Amino acid sequence: MKRRHLLLAAAGAFAYGQTGSPGFYAIQNAMIHPASGPAIPNGTIVVRNGLIEAVGPSVPVPAGAWTIDGKGLHVYPGLIDALSTWGLPAAAPAAARPATPAADAPTGRRRGGGDETPANVQFLDDGGPEDRPSNTSWLKAGDLVQPADATLTAARNAGFTTAIVFPSTGVFAGQGSAVNLSGGRAGDMVVGSPVGQYVTLPTRSTAGFPASLMGSIAYVRQIYIDAEQYKAAKAMYAQNARGLQRPAYDRALEGVLESPRILLPATRKVDIDRMIRFGKELKIPVVLYGGAEAWRAADSLKASGVPILLNLKWPEHDRDGDPDAVESLRTLETRELAPSGAAALSKAGVRFAFYTTGLERPADVRRAVKRAVDAGLSNEEALRAMTLGAAEIYGVDDRLGSLENGKIANLFVTDGDWLAERTNVKMVFVDGKKFEPAPAPAGRAE
Amino acid sequence: MHRRKLLSGILLAPFAAYAADGTVVIRNAKILTVTKGSLEGSILIRDGKIVEVGPNVNAPAGAKVIDAGGQYVMPGIIDCHSHIATDAVNEGAVSVSSMTGTGDTVNPEDIGIYRALAGGVTTANILHGSANAIGGKNVVIKMRWGKDTPEIVFDGAMPGIKFALGENPKRRGGASEGGLNTRLRYPATRMGVEDVIREAFTDAKAYKAALDDYNARVAKGERLIQPRRDLKLEPLVEVLEGKRFVHAHCYRADEILMLLRVADEFGFKIRTLQHVLEGYKVAKEIKEHGAGASTFSDWWSYKVEAFDAIPYNAALMHKKGVLVSLNSDSGELMRHLNQEAAKTVRYGGLTDDEALALITINPAKQLAIDNRVGSIEPGKDADLVIYDKHPLSNYAKVQKVFIDGQVYFDRDTDMNERAAKAERKKALAEKQKAAARPAGNGRRPQ
Structure with missing residues (x-):
């Protein structure tokens, strides 16, 4: 046994941090943090065929397992980024929408009479909601994910094993999928899909309707009204087509109807309250994202039962901003108190999870979570917000998010508390497949 | 008694905080009722309503007594045209944006509300832009600073919609002055504006006819797919049915006559002409x-169509029997509408009561909320302003x-709180500026 363990470590060092895996492991004597319950000191976790076979304080090591001595190590459920674009091709807005004129275009191009139209002018077709602008609701992130994308490796090395990825362009950007951060083909990575429709509410646009918050809200409302009508019309037609005018196939509405929930942006308390009301009106489960002012919206969220995804990129003073600019007390307070939002939500019993948009380095993610902990969130709740909490919000907690028997073997192993500055990620398991991140360069733990 | 019972059901629920001592007496006041002359005396308020106004009012035991110290009390000012307290004003990408509404974007935390209060405004018509x-649709709000959106909306106010004639709508979708914004839309002329209105109401009539036809045929037992509900045309049908007011932005006499003729032809009413210089x-x-x-009292010359304006406009229209109000259309002007009203005494020779009516009972009538607000009379909402002069x-x-x-x-409270707020603001600003300074080598995230 001992020899096999050594071999494994050696193989890891020479194969870019990845070992050939027999898929049957037992980690012994480790501090296990299941996220679904209290930590288990000196625990054992058995992984076989991509699933967690057993976890507990006195689990016997089955014959034939590769054993890993977990002395001094911590085992956590794999981290989940609750709202992400990892592994998706970069958005290509230029192709989908006409380019806006360059800012340095010469002025005075309108020569001659007032109504002479410059060559580059494009007339809006005055399209409204019925033209389904800015809508790719039928796209599924799981179909678009690129397994070889380098961001997946970087995220995995930091302990992330799953991301809830969404297409991100447009008012109705498309449907999200829970994907594991390893797999030969996109299909191997998808753990749950579709998990929701990602909606943005643009406040301006140079490409036509909607070009304002009020237009965006009205558009989303009309789409859901149309979707209901479409569903009823299709059902009626399916029941008996004779004598009925055929309802036109509408992929934008198909995509909306396929989505089990809608993600709506909500940064300030005003947005949170507004979107809670909007969700009720749409009669579809809502998940909010943003949450910079969640610290003062816990009561509204609790009363509504609406979960929220908190962006770990806490609001910051703009380093490049006017140093003499006078900011409002509200702006200053939100910047000060945003990281306390998680603790407030936890205390109130609101479902929430973290996402990392805007943070690029793993160390920044850890520091951002640490700020939430420093502002009153417990370590356990912090872990939960990046694991089981996210899985619950998307309805995939039957397979993901905690170290429990029968769940997908997504976990990561560290040599210390995961939030501590100098802790290193030693191993990451995705679908039971073991990865060993290349050791950090000497001197810096990043 | 019966009325009190109703009140306790409707009004006390949201304002439970002061229900316990809901009886207030303002005494020793110079009372400008606007509709019933002026007097020196007291106002008795119970459960948010004015109960009694007179030289001698019996203050019930336990009532909160406010001594006005010989100062002036007038009805809360009503602004029939404002764009504060909304996170969006225009949906400019379409020539008919009736699917939108400021009701969707109310921001009860807009500091403009507090500033309006400080200028004596208690109610405002929050209109879509021009x-x-x-x-889009409008929303009437009361300046209940500190309350959430549903509680600041003026319950029971008649719904309305904004129209706009002339230069603004023919600017073609926000094309900027420099010609750099090259996204244009119809209409580009005044005749185009008329055409858009005619076409929209023609569509609305057809929509209504289709709905009626569907309902009639279904009632006869026919099997039909329900027509799509159209949020753009629905408000126009409401206009045709007299269930929604039209507030039309306009300047020139010719376009005013055009709109009145179109409305007569299609069989609907223009409730208010806005600006109407x-x-x-x-x-x-x-x-x-x-x-x-x-x-406006005397705001003019900011564009060509606003040149043939005279400060006698309000007084002349009033003397011809038109129901006239003075509005702000501006968060700044909104804070001194009392001075705007005073100008009609100088320009046009209106009496004090006539001048005050322009910012109280007249706008209340225009918004059909004069049964609730706009004057100091028993039975009306206790929306009152105390002025020192x-x-x-x-x-x-x-x-x-x-x-x-x-x-x-409360002016005294405001002044007393300023120092503490300034101190808190300064402390936070300094702390955050210090935290934002690049640390060490100034390295930025990649």
Whole structure:
């Protein structure tokens, strides 16, 4: 046994941090943090065929397992980024929408009479909601994910094993999928899909309707009204087509109807309250994202039962901003108190999870979570917000998010508390497949 | 008694905080009722309503007594045209944006509300902007600073919609002055504006006919797919049915006559003409149509169509029998509407009561909320302003503002809180600026 363990470590060092895996492991004597319950000191976790076979304080090591001595190590459920674009091709807005004129275009191009139209002018077709602008609701992130994308490796090395990825362009950007951060083909990575429709509410646009918050809200409302009508019309037609005018196939509405929930942006308390009301009106489960002012919206969220995804990129003073600019007390307070939002939500019993948009380095993610902990969130709740909490919000907690028997073997192993500055990620398991991140360069733990 | 019972059901629920001592007496006041003359005396308020006004009012035991100290009390000011307290004003990408509405974007935390209160305004008509021939729906709010959106909306106010004529809607979708914005839309001329309105109402009539036809045939037992509900045309059908007011932005006499003729032809009413700077030229026609006029005292010359304006406009229209109000259309002007009203005494020779009516009972009538607000009369909402001097004086300052009998602005409280707020603001700003300084080598995230 001992020899096999050594071999494994050696193989890891020479194969870019990845070992050939027999898929049957037992980690012994480790501090296990299941996220679904209290930590288990000196625990054992058995992984076989991509699933967690057993976890507990006195689990016997089955014959034939590769054993890993977990002395001094911590085992956590794999981290989940609750709202992400990892592994998706970069958005290509230029192709989908006409380019806006360059800012340095010469002025005075309108020569001659007032109504002479410059060559580059494009007339809006005055399209409204019925033209389904800015809508790719039928796209599924799981179909678009690129397994070889380098961001997946970087995220995995930091302990992330799953991301809830969404297409991100447009008012109705498309449907999200829970994907594991390893797999030969996109299909191997998808753990749950579709998990929701990602909606943005643009406040301006140079490409036509909607070009304002009020237009965006009205558009989303009309789409859901149309979707209901479409569903009823299709059902009626399916029941008996004779004598009925055929309802036109509408992929934008198909995509909306396929989505089990809608993600709506909500940064300030005003947005949170507004979107809670909007969700009720749409009669579809809502998940909010943003949450910079969640610290003062816990009561509204609790009363509504609406979960929220908190962006770990806490609001910051703009380093490049006017140093003499006078900011409002509200702006200053939100910047000060945003990281306390998680603790407030936890205390109130609101479902929430973290996402990392805007943070690029793993160390920044850890520091951002640490700020939430420093502002009153417990370590356990912090872990939960990046694991089981996210899985619950998307309805995939039957397979993901905690170290429990029968769940997908997504976990990561560290040599210390995961939030501590100098802790290193030693191993990451995705679908039971073991990865060993290349050791950090000497001197810096990043 | 019966009325009190109703009140306790409707009003006390949201304002439970002061229900326990809901009886207030303002005594020793110079009371400007606007509709019933002026007197020195007291006002008895119970459960948010004015109960009694007179030289001698019996203060019931336990009532909160406010000594006005010989100062002036007038009805809360009503602004028939404002764009504060909303996170969006225009949906400019379409020429008919009736699917949108400021009701969707109310921001109860907009500091403009508090500043309006400090200027004695208690109610405002929050209109969509003037980018479109037919704009979005409006919302009437009370300045209940500190409350959430549902509680600041003026319950029971008649729904409305914004129209706009002339230069703004023909700017073609926000094309900027420099010609750099090259996204253009119809219409580009005044005749195009008329055409957009005609076409929209033709569509609305067809939509209504299709719905009626569907309902009639289904009632006869026919099997039909339900027509799509159209949020753009629905408000226009409501206009045709007299269930929604039209507030039309306009300047020139010719376009005013155009709109009145189109409305007559299609069988609907223009409730108010907004701005209406040339209204004095066609006051007789406005009166005949039954439209109200909501104008500026002397704000003019900011564009070509606003040149043929005179400060006598309000007084002349009033004397021709038009229901006239003065509005702000501006978060700044909104804070001294009392001074705007005073100008009609100088320009046009209106009496004090006539001048005050322009910012109280007249806009209340235009918004059909005059059964609730706009004057100091028993039975009306206790929306009151205490000024230290006569409100038509340049030197008058707002001391206290009541809405539903509750104090929402108090000059002394405001002044007393300023130092502490400034201190907190300074401390936070310094802390955050220090934290934002690049640390160490100034390295930025990749």
